[in-house]
Amino acid sequence: MDLNELTGRAGEWMKGAGPQSDIVISSRIRLARNIAEFPFIRRCTATDRAAIDKAVRDRLAEVPQLTDLAYMRVDELSDVDRHFLAERQLISRELVEAEGARSVAIDANERLSLMINEEDHLRIQVMKSGFDLVAAWDQINEVDDLLESKLTYAFHDKLGYLTACPTNVGTGMRVSVMLHLPALVITQQIEKVFRSLQKINLAVRGLYGEGSQAMGDFYQISNQITLGRSEIELRNQVHDVVPMIIDYERRARDFLLKQNQQDLHDKISRAYGILRTAQTISSEETMHLLSSVRMGVNLGLIDDLLIADINKLFVDTQPAHLQKLRGGPLDTAGRNSERALYLRRYLSQKEKDGADQN
């Protein structure tokens, strides 16, 4: 796979398609697996890591359904390319920063990715645009069975799939749904949602930014426990709660519209204005403003843009994407002006397209 080809193309989760995609960005499931005959990563020698990498790669070649995957050695990629894959959520930050032989295999649609030598030997991930956990589970379960027919996983009769960290033992499964919840943030209801999710063992975290700070009003909801419940039960736990959060968010949006449409429209229009005219802009400010504009598009207050455009801008304005699009390294100041330039060009083109149609 040529990474430059991915640049400028919208990956699966950026499409803004799929059920409830105005609020649900993506549905993702990942499984943690280890190969029984090797120690966990922490006790692996460089030779072990290379052998694990080779074993998985060789087995992948034996599974007809998986031979189309593009395999890449992450340790041989440039720093920008590694971050580029992480910004598209095809690899984890952990895989970016790990050491030694490690790789990823990705399908052309960017729905399936297999990370090798992350925290566990194997991390299988399936991602779908919108709210579609059922399809995500069906696909990942099938891929897991295919791999399992070729590899012996570390498995314990009572504890299930054995993982490097006891927090993942059992199913090794993490189900997550990424939501855009700007109205719950504005109306300060988000904390209530957090607390109610906490009570039923679900974890909430912000998507972007350094550390744990949520930017762009994106929140990821996922199961916290992995042992003692079946995969379907774990999937349903997240699956059943998401419609309620979607409903809260919609009600909060209605409330904002009813209570003070002028203020809301003003806030959104100003955000759009800054994005169209800024000469230099940070990643954080871009996220913040795009979040308002995204809600504006959903509420019909902005009609030049589609949700897919906004999702694309969220990704393309991140540091590694900007540098790939520009074709060279940029420092922070350089990125801030490149980001502003990119936004101005993209948005004025859309405005022009919109005007031409009218």
Add this chain to the structure above:
Amino acid sequence: MKCQQCEKPATFHITELTGEQPQEIHLCEGCAQKYLMQTPGTGMPGKASLAGMLAQQLKVADTAKELEKLDEKCCPICGISFFEFRNQGRLGCPHDYVFFASELEPLIVNIHGDLLHKGKHPLTHKRSTESQTKLIQLRREMNEAIRLEQYERASELRDTIRNLEEGEEQSEDDHTV
């Protein structure tokens, strides 16, 4: 109202119910995120909180001397010490779940509220648990022999590993025929 942890306005008003008295906490969005990540029951336990959870458990169960002794306990297969696990929050090999079972079980119950897997099982069990861990151990011994420049022993071990691996591939083939 200002955030209790920085100068920004507090937009999150969290009522902490885990203590004896409900406690009001006022934070900005950034600090609230951080706070909620740290609170037990939110977020995935990171290395630090896992170590904390363990430490707390051990404090109740063991005296300092017993803990010191426990820390020195090493898995015979991968060689990880309990101290290393406690510090890093990551285990060294599948056998650790058996070898450190009595220490891990309370931790696992604490995290998951359960000790019994109810999900899918591998469709085929190609290798017994014993022969799996045997391979890990032999590879480790081989690496050690290479490190100590005991090349004769290393090549013996390599042959044993090969035989074990090939023997199993053989028997896998037998199954499929």
